[in-house]
Amino acid sequence: xxxxxxxxxxxxxxxxxxxxxxxxxxxxxxxxxxxxxxxxxxxxxxxxxxxxxxxxxxxxxxxxxxxxxxxxxxxxxxxxxxxxxxxxxxxxxxxxxxxxxxxxxxxxxxxxxxxxxxxxxxxxxxxxxxxxxxxxxxxxxxxxxxxxxxxxxxxxxxxxxxxxxxxxxxxxxxxxxxxxxxxxxxxxxxxxxxxxxxxxxxxxxxxxxxxxxxxxxxxxxxxxxxxxxxxxxxxxxxxxxxxxxxxxxxxxxxxxxxxxxxxxxxxxxxxxxxxxxxxxxxxxxxxxxxxxxxxxxxxxxxxxxxxxxxxxxxxxxxxxxxxxxxxxxxxxxxxxxxxxxxxxxxxxxxxxxxxxxxxxxxxxxxxxxxxxxxxxxxxxxxx
Amino acid sequence: xxxxxxxxxxxxxxxxxxxxxxxxxxxxxxxxxxxxxxxxxxxxxxxxxxxxxxxxxxxxxxxxxxxxxxxxxxxxxxxxxxxxxxxxxxxxxxxxxxxxxxxxxxxxxxxxxxxxxxxxxxxxxxxxxxxxxxxxxxxxxxxxxxxxxxxxxxxxxxxxxxxxxxxxxxxxxxxxxxxxxxxxxxxxxxxxxxxxxxxxxxxxxxxxxxxxxxxxxxxxxxxxxxxxxxxxxxxxxxxxxxxxxxxxxxxxxxxxxxxxxxxxxxxxxxxxxxxxxxxxxxxxxxxxxxx
Numbered sequence: 289x290x291x292x293x294x295x296x297x298x299x300x301x302x303x304x305x306x307x308x309x310x311x312x313x314x315x316x317x318x319x320x321x322x323x324x325x326x327x328x329x330x331x332x333x334x335x336x337x338x339x340x341x342x343x344x345x346x347x348x349x350x351x352x353x354x355x356x357x358x359x360x361x362x363x364x365x366x367x368x369x370x371x372x373x374x375x376x377x378x379x380x381x382x383x384x385x386x387x388x389x390x391x392x393x394x395x396x397x398x399x400x401x402x403x404x405x406x407x408x409x410x411x412x413x414x415x416x417x418x419x420x421x422x423x424x425x426x427x428x429x430x431x432x433x434x435x436x437x438x439x440x441x442x443x444x445x446x447x448x449x450x451x452x453x454x455x456x457x458x459x460x461x462x463x464x465x466x467x468x469x470x471x472x473x474x475x476x477x478x479x480x481x482x483x484x485x486x487x488x489x490x491x492x493x494x495x496x497x498x499x500x501x502x503x504x505x506x507x508x509x510x511x512x513x514x515x516x517x518x519x520x521x522x523x524x525x526x527x528x529x530x531x532x533x534x535x536x537x538x539x540x541x542x543x544x545x546x547x548x549x550x551x552x553x554x555x556x557x558x559x560x561x562x563x564x565x566x567x568x569x570x571x572x573x574x575x576x577x578x579x580x581x582x583x584x585x586x587x588x589x590x591x592x593x594x595x596x597x598x599x600x601x602x603x604x605x606x607x608x609x610x611x612x613x614x615x616x617x618x619x620x621x622x623x624x625x626x627x628x629x630x631x632x633x634x635x636x637x638x639x640x641x642x643x644x645x646x647x648x649x650x651x652x653x654x655x656x657x658x659x660x661x662x663x664x665x666x667x668x669x670x671x
Numbered sequence: 672x673x674x675x676x677x678x679x680x681x682x683x684x685x686x687x688x689x690x691x692x693x694x695x696x697x698x699x700x701x702x703x704x705x706x707x708x709x710x711x712x713x714x715x716x717x718x719x720x721x722x723x724x725x726x727x728x729x730x731x732x733x734x735x736x737x738x739x740x741x742x743x744x745x746x747x748x749x750x751x752x753x754x755x756x757x758x759x760x761x762x763x764x765x766x767x768x769x770x771x772x773x774x775x776x777x778x779x780x781x782x783x784x785x786x787x788x789x790x791x792x793x794x795x796x797x798x799x800x801x802x803x804x805x806x807x808x809x810x811x812x813x814x815x816x817x818x819x820x821x822x823x824x825x826x827x828x829x830x831x832x833x834x835x836x837x838x839x840x841x842x843x844x845x846x847x848x849x850x851x852x853x854x855x856x857x858x859x860x861x862x863x864x865x866x867x868x869x870x871x872x873x874x875x876x877x878x879x880x881x882x883x884x885x886x887x888x889x890x891x892x893x894x895x896x897x898x899x900x901x902x903x904x905x906x907x908x909x910x911x912x913x914x915x916x917x918x919x920x921x922x923x924x925x926x927x928x929x930x931x932x933x934x935x936x937x938x939x940x941x942x943x944x945x946x947x948x949x950x951x952x953x954x955x956x957x958x959x960x961x962x
Binding site for chain 1: 675678679681682683685686689782787788789791798800807809878881882883885887888890891892922923924926927931932935
């Protein structure tokens with residue numbers, strides 16, 4: 289009896305040893321993410337999380353990366369910068385991740401940068417703010433377009449239409465505030481003069497007072513609204529209510545069907561810059577982005593039965609670039625992977641064609657945006 | 672010049688009527704228990720969201736509105752029964768903190784049940800703006816103002832002319848004495864929450880076509896409504912409405928004539944000034960304890 293026990297014990301020990309051996313032979317690629325899955329930015333963070341999980345799962349079923357499984361760890365920071373910093377620390381110190389994707393908002397990304405830079409872990413942010421990559425930080429990259437690019441795209445379109453006097457109305461918080469500052473900075477480069485500069489709070493029920501002021505400002509040729517969520521829909525409705533006839537421009541922050549749904553008829557004729565993913569079916573057949581965005585849109589919408597958003601696309605791009613870099617590096621050595629991400633060139637993603645360099649850790653240019661106009665409740669590509 | 676002044680006033684009245692309607696909701700529970708119910712904003716959201724969900728499910732709008740108010744009232748009563756009543760011996764501050772906790776809990780539930788999207792409802796009488804001497808107003812704003820006015824009348828009648836209303840006031844004033852006089856104070860608390868939820872739901876439904884509704888829109892509406900109620904004098908229906916309208920018009924005037932960047936700050940400064948001069952609000956009575 290005793291002998292049997294010993295044998296059984298040995299067998300168990302042997303099995304454990306064997307298991308640990310195989311585990312060592314194919315150490316997984318560890319990807320960490322901290323996202324705003326709950327909280328005010330949750331409608332960005334949730335699709336990002338779903339996208340990462342879906343594609344990691346899919347890749348693992350296909351055998352992983354170079355025969356190694358991918359292990360994804362996602363934390364919910366609720367959009368709070370202090371939590372983001374804590375989770376970044378935890379990902380690095382106790383989860384031993386090879387690379388971090390995440391930071392749904394600019395605030396959480398900036399907080400995590402303070403942790404990842406000294407630790408030397410490659411970090412791909414999914415947030416829009418230009419501060420993330422300017423000035424360039426060694427370990428930090430990002431996938432989404434910046435608010436400055438959106439402003440530039442709008443001003444370029446205005447210039448083309450010969451409109452130079454613009455009234456700016458923006459949200460006085462986060463996204464709108466940063467967009468407002470960038471708009472003021474680049475307006476001059478396109479010969480645009482900002483003749484009125486109004487703001488509103490994200491949850492204001494009515495902005496007709498601000499729009500009346502704009503309406504009474506002499507010489508206004510177009511209105512540009514920088515905001516996010518419900519505010520832009522209220523601006524759009526109030527513009528129509530006041531009978532303002534100048535063209536209204538919105539930022540890429542509202543490039544979703546929700547904006548059209550909330551604004552109703554008032555959205556007709558509104559122009560905004562949007563990524564290829566938003567108008568996947570309208571892209572020319574020769575557009576290199578067409579197959580990528582069509583496939584992603586189809587896969588996402590089939591899996592989750594909801595409209596694909598550009599935020600999901602940012603997560604997809606981040607994951608793809610990270611894995612491509614790991615494959616090129618031939619290992620998950622952090623320094624090598626970082627170098628390979630920086631060498632990303634001609635990657636066709638949902639956000640545009642990405643070519644990074646030591647001085648550009650985003651790698652997108654204005655061609656990543658299409659100018660779209662809303663007509664009869666749908667997008668119409670202008671260029 | 673006159674046109675834009677009028678437009679600023681109309682803009683202010685549109686926002687103000689919304690704040691007023693929300694502010695009214697704080698009145699009943701305050702009158703019945705001296706508790707400021709910080710979950711009032713969530714009643715608004717539940718009313719608005721349920722209506723959106725029910726109409727999306729194919730129900731006609733009037734039926735959806737009735738069902739949504741019933742749903743909200745049930746939530747209100749559950750809040751009273753399971754969160755407030757078990758702690759009935761705690762002091763008012765503790766009860767207020769319980770309502771803050773309840774608001775966070777309800778917000779989470781709404782997010783799980785209805786999702787995170789922002790929703791809207793079609794306006795009750797079309798989207799053609801009304802023209803008033805060159806300034807414009809959406810017909811939905813008139814609905815909001817009209818319903819606020821109607822609710823004040825109903826509330827005035829309820830508290831002054833019905834036994835149930837007087838029982839509520841009596842309970843707030845001295846719950847032990849009220850009980851000795853045969854008032855069922857448990858029932859009073861339950862019905863106060865039900866009525867407040869009803870006001871919240873009605874408010875949520877009429878303002879949704881203007882401000883939209885999402886799981887977190889109750890935070891800001893609740894805060895503005897609370898400011899309106901405090902400005903006018905807590906517990907006073909007319910005060911809440913006047914407070915809301917003043918708050919809205921001050922905001923719009925500041926945005927129009929001074930700077931839109933400072934409109935919220937100016938509104939809060941005015942509230943502070945009023946409260947320093949009249950700590951019980953514009954219409955509030957001085958709290959004297961008679962022996």
